[in-house]
Amino acid sequence: MDATGYVTLTRQSGLMREMQAVANNIANISTTGFRREGVVFTEFVRALDDAPSLSMATASARHVDLGQAGLTSTGGTFDLAIQGEGFFALQTPEGERLTRAGSFTPSAEGELVNPDGDLLLDDGGAPLFVPPDAGPVAIAADGTLSAGGQPLGRVGVVQPTDPMSLRHDGGTLFSASETEPAEGATIHQGMLEESNVDPVAEVARMIEVQRAYELGQGFLDREDERLRGVLQTLGQ
Amino acid sequence: MKALQIAASGMAAQQMRVDVVSNNLANMSTTGYNARRAEFADLHYQQLARPGTVTSEDGSMMPTGIQLGLGVRPAAVSVVLAQGSLEQTGGDLDVAIEGSGYLEVSLPSGTSAYTRDGALKRSADGLIVTADGYEVAPGITIPDDARSVSISASGEVYAYFSDTVQPQLLGQMNLVGFTNAKGLEATGSNLFLESEASGPPLTGVAGEDGLGTLRQGYLEESSVDAVREVTELIKAQRGYELNSKVITAADQMLSTTAQVR
Secondary structure, three states, X not given: OOHHHHHHXXXXXXXXXXXXXXXXXXXXXXXXXXXXXEEEEEEEEXXXXXXXXXXXXXXXXXXXXXXXXOEEEOOOOOEEEEEOOOEEEEEEOOXXXXXXXXXXXXXXXXXXXXXXXXXXXXXXXXXXXXXXXXXXXXXXXXXXXXXXXXXXXXEOEEEEOOHHHOEEEOOOEEEOOOEEEOOOOEEEEOEEEOOOOOHHHHHHHHHXXXXXXXXXXXXHHHHHHHHHHHHHHHHO | OXXXXXXXXXXXXXXXXXXXXXHHHHOOOOOOOOOEXXXXXXXOEEEEEOOOOEOOOOOOEOOOOEEEEOOEEEEEEEEOOOOOOEEEOOOXXXXXXXXXXXXXXEOOOOOEXXXXXXXXXXXXXXXXXXXXXXXXXXXXXXXXXXXXXXXXXXXXXXXXXXXXXXXXXXXXXXXXXXXXXXXXXXXXXXXXXXXXXOOOOXXXXXXXXXXXXXXXXXXXXXXXXXXXXXXXXXXXHHHXXXXXXXXXXXXXXXXXXXXXX
């Protein structure tokens, strides 16, 4: 294959990756606290031996959209949503993880856990504990947990010190090398943050990707015809 | 073409959401039923290029790398522990629980189950039983000649007789609480079993220990909110359609690929 084929091929494989990202966003349209992802195309330049350099496309980076999603009211005592920047800190078997999915429940031992059993951490990095006989628990906008007027602890809201170190793990979890307390975030009790996937934008992008892919494929077809024509002319 | 499997996982998730919604709607009039909600989490991420991959001899590295998500999985079907509204029935043995507690029921197997369904009955032997005939713990027998029965907010059961003025105390109904009531195992028939996740039952007296009080002559209605469920249903249906659109688009891309000469 010559240069034309390679240029188109890099774009086609990038579009496949973008399609996968779109499919993942749409699949997670009802995942609590999900952050949509996009693929970033960059120019990929290679030097050639006997010609000017060749510019191709590569989908070599990923973009996590940390924009706020809508809040939905659930009425659950331990359903928490963050408005503003920041994440809840969780203690998982793999280490500390960050999440915006605020559906927690007290475990059998009284520690607050997410649906996977990971412990919710307070502002000091220790697991939050709700005594079984505490009675109705109220959670203030700053994350302070109280029962019967007695403070029980404070939910920690953190953000990565270096935003570039934020990694997406499964289970709506993120990991970061270092975290610091997030400023200006408010916590809403009885609410959950929805997925920030915008269906209209995703479908539009999906159609765009699909058409771009067809265009690339048509281009390869015509290139194939051109080569065939050249060979036939030469053969006559 | 992973987009196909990813969209399929999305369709399966939305289908499960419809299942949960339809069960909620089916139990709209079930006494003491608590609505359920399906929760999802994204699946593992495939690392095509690890973040931090070194891209040059000077040590420059990819700031984000390429991680592609592989779809969605069900994370939990959690119980929404909201108090249902109380319906007045006037029944002697209808009790509603105002608060978070459960009534303890002795199953024929000898184990205990827990319920919020307070539509209690009297068995042939005079025992207070559930609608399915299971004894409510601790077994309280109502004498044959009792004219009426009264149950106080704190669970004391009194019988009134035609020949005496003073009511007779028959026993005390307990309320049971759990550290994680969402972790109870539902077995159907409005019954729940203790599980590893719920923690042990904490038996207490109604009105104390934050378990709530009993209200005679009322039943707790299902906490299913029809408007919310229908909204959920519409969202699930549209989510399903969107995922099926992804399948169509991915299929067309695949067929384009297959047509390459």
